[in-house]
Amino acid sequence: MNIKANNIIPVVQLTENEEQVKQALQICNACRYCETFCAVFPAMTKRLEFTQADIHYMANLCHNCGACLHACQYAPPHEFGVNIPQVMAQVRLETYQKFAVPASFGSIYKKTGISLVSAMSVLFFLIMLGGVLLNGTNLLGLYQGDFYAIFRHNFLAVLFGSVFILVFVLLGLGIAKFWKRISKIIPEGVEQPDILQASKNVLTLKYLDGGHGKGCNEEDDRYTQIRRVFHHFTMYGFLLCFAATSVATMYHYFLGLQAPYAYSSLPVILGTLGGSGLIIGPIGLLYLNIKRHPLHGDVKQKPMDRGFIFLLLLISVTGLLLLAFRDTSAMALLLIAHLATVMTFFLTIPFGKFAHGFYRSAALLKFAVEERIAKHHSK
Numbered sequence: 001m002n003i004k005a006n007n008i009i010p011v012v013q014l015t016e017n018e019e020q021v022k023q024a025l026q027i028c029n030a031c032r033y034c035e036t037f038c039a040v041f042p043a044m045t046k047r048l049e050f051t052q053a054d055i056h057y058m059a060n061l062c063h064n065c066g067a068c069l070h071a072c073q074y075a076p077p078h079e080f081g082v083n084i085p086q087v088m089a090q091v092r093l094e095t096y097q098k099f100a101v102p103a104s105f106g107s108i109y110k111k112t113g114i115s116l117v118s119a120m121s122v123l124f125f126l127i128m129l130g131g132v133l134l135n136g137t138n139l140l141g142l143y144q145g146d147f148y149a150i151f152r153h154n155f156l157a158v159l160f161g162s163v164f165i166l167v168f169v170l171l172g173l174g175i176a177k178f179w180k181r182i183s184k185i186i187p188e189g190v191e192q193p194d195i196l197q198a199s200k201n202v203l204t205l206k207y208l209d210g211g212h213g214k215g216c217n218e219e220d221d222r223y224t225q226i227r228r229v230f231h232h233f234t235m236y237g238f239l240l241c242f243a244a245t246s247v248a249t250m251y252h253y254f255l256g257l258q259a260p261y262a263y264s265s266l267p268v269i270l271g272t273l274g275g276s277g278l279i280i281g282p283i284g285l286l287y288l289n290i291k292r293h294p295l296h297g298d299v300k301q302k303p304m305d306r307g308f309i310f311l312l313l314l315i316s317v318t319g320l321l322l323l324a325f326r327d328t329s330a331m332a333l334l335l336i337a338h339l340a341t342v343m344t345f346f347l348t349i350p351f352g353k354f355a356h357g358f359y360r361s362a363a364l365l366k367f368a369v370e371e372r373i374a375k376h377h378s379k
């Protein structure tokens with residue numbers, strides 16, 4: 001099945017980076033050596049030409065595993081200079097900016113590095129500290145782990161709940177714009193098996209196995225699953241922390257059980273496991289990010305990558321310290337520090353690296369639809 005997208009979508013002027021992807025894909029489409037690698041190559045072989053929407057779609061299908069760069073006989077220093085992971089990464093950053101809501105905030109993606117997230121965390125720390133001092137609260141008092149002696153539960157629930165809803169609405173609107181753009185070239189709609197297949201690929205981080213199952217390339221030609229493993233620690237660590245907060249909210253509102261919860265309680269166990277995952281995963285990813293081969297990925301994305309990893313580390317370290325020292329006089333300051341990092345994270349959700357998981361999931365959903373249709377047509 002060849003998808004003739006140009007019949008449906010008007011031709012638009014490509015950016016320089018998109019043009020580079022198009023040229024590289026045209027070489028790949030003639031070569032096809034990497035046909036058995038990740039989802040990008042089956043998607044590519046279904047096309048004879050590449051529109052801007054195709055390029056946005058395939059850039060977000062690429063998991064930046066590096067396998068096709070290390071396998072490529074046309075990679076630099078060859079005169080063709082084919083570097084698929086790099087050109088895809090450059091366009092990925094453009095798509096995040098292009099589909100950001102509000103559009104004028106798109107440029108923030110390039111700025112959410114370690115300096116910005118640190119500055120935001122310090123700013124929120126100072127604001128909250130000022131609020132607590134103005135309230136006359138003893139910062140070094142002993143509160144037996146009762147966080148709500150520092151900030152009232154309802155205040156935290158309304159503040160963080162409203163920011164959380166707002167940023168997810170903005171992120172959702174951006175993903176909807178992206179989906180609308182790339183799904184125009186799907187003649188049929190999404191079906192349940194597509195959602196199941198895409199969910200499986202997302203939850204297992206399938207294409208961080210290089211497509212051949214052996215893993216990514218990091219600093220050399222060796223394959224390794226280590227990046228996939230650290231991604232799993234990070235992703236499931238985050239989901240466990242989210243589950244801990246959700247369970248604690250249900251305890252509070254539906255069971256009338258007030259924090260602090262015992263170390264053996266479900267919210268604390270989930271939070272401890274999640275926080276540990278969010279330390280192991282980001283440390284590993286930061287190490288790999290620093291060590292990676294210079295031809296991998298896009299230098300312009302590195303600040304965003306490192307800023308996000310650093311922020312996750314700040315959240316998990318302050319969260320676990322808060323848990324460990326909640327019965328001491330350091331509790332109030334640790335709580336303020338943790339909340340400041342969480343607020344920074346929330347506000348950067350639609351304009352930082354966190355968004356990449358959602359763009360990639362949308363691309364994987366489209367890929368699942370295309371694969372199903374291709375199988376149907378080949379019968």
Ligand code: SF4
Pocket residue numbers: 027028029031032033034035068069071072073074075082084
């Ligand atoms: S990345 Fe290189 S080896 Fe792989 S299909 Fe493209 S041109 Fe061929």
Ligand code: SF4
Pocket residue numbers: 037038039040061062063064065066067068069084085088207210211
């Ligand atoms: S996921 Fe890996 S193999 Fe696939 S296009 Fe990206 S870098 Fe190449």
